[in-house]
Amino acid sequence: MVVIGIVGKPNVGKSTFFKSVTLLPVKISNYPFTTVQPYIGTGYLVIECIEKQFGVKCNPRVGTCRRGKRFIPIEIIDIPGLVEEAHKGKGLGNKFLDVTKNADVLIDIIDIAGTTDKDGNPVPEGSYDPLEDFIWTENEIDTWIYYKIKQNLYRIYEKYKEDDKKISENLIRLLSSFKIQKNIILYVLNKFNNDIIGIIKDEDLLFKFSREIRRLGKPIVYAANKIDLYYGKVFYRKAIKEYKDKIIVPTSAFAEVGLRILDLEGKIDYIPGEDEIEVKVNDPQVEVFVDYVRETVLKEFRSTGVQDILNVAIFNVLNYIAVWPVANDNLTDTKGRVLPDVILMPKGSKVKDLAIKLHTELYEKFVLAKEIRSGRTLKKDDVLNHNDIIKIITKK
């Protein structure tokens, strides 16, 4: 499954974000280090289901489909807050950064309203400038990866001395265990003239190398959270001007968690990512909350941003595509379920990658595949496209 890691300073709304996505009952409060251990849960990407295009009703094996929106499960990790110099053991988050080894992409939650100081203590709204948080949290993560690479590379160097081929092989193995793709490692090595020995012998170069590996291999997307607050909007406008190279999505995890719970309780009708909320009960408390969300978030941003950032992280930053495997031309699997699965794959994946992912037998007995929409026949090395519907034909 695709994995998203949530990182950031204490008290910025990481657990609120996590809860809104997973609906797990994690602890949330307005003081730092509320979370003291990592949590792992399931969240969902939401995409347009292709059922409408074919005039059928889908029958998902996992996840759901609601009003034509298909929910695809992904994994989310929430960790304790990071403080500056976490890599030296300060705070709590450092101990748990290793958990994010399994993440494909990171969401750095920023308290964009400046309601928390550098260590996550509550302060009056707007009195702390959150723009610097974009920089040092990234530095902490870069430094964490740098130390991991350094420790291991020194050990590998001790063993293989000047044998750069063996060192590179071991480096690839190490970084693969960090879920960093081989083609990215090779690309970065190439950028550094494939001089792995030179990198090992020069700390500055090693840091730059590690940073580049992190930038490409474990990209960070920023959630400008607490956007519902007045200063959230002020600092958000500053942040997008200042950091044009960063992907920043305005979010209100607070709004999203409330909306999702009310929806679950049947008090409102709300589909994550949408701006239409239908209130279904006569309850002043519900109305006050929904009005607050409409006024402070939806009016300007059209969504709470929580669903958007998950989708952006996977489809725009990681460049994944969604593929629909089926067993028959009428879009069913062998049990007659319509469009039973949606599989997320990196862009550039081939038909054989899908076959391997689905079942080794599909790969071993692969004859050819058919893309149902176009009727095209595909060979195992043909590249998949977003929303392809793939039927794999095997030998008996």
Ligand SMILES: Nc1nc2c(ncn2[C@@H]2O[C@H](COP(=O)(O)OP(=O)(O)OP(=O)(O)O)[C@@H](O)[C@H]2O)c(=O)[nH]1
């Ligand atoms: N106004 C507003 N408050 C929020 C939002 N998201 C979170 N909060 C509040 O921010 C405070 C901290 O939320 P948590 O989710 O516990 O923060 P955290 O980052 O997990 O904190 P630690 O676990 O201590 O690192 C709580 O009082 C939340 O209600 C938001 O979008 N808007």
Ligand SMILES: [Mg+2]
């Ligand atoms: Mg927390």
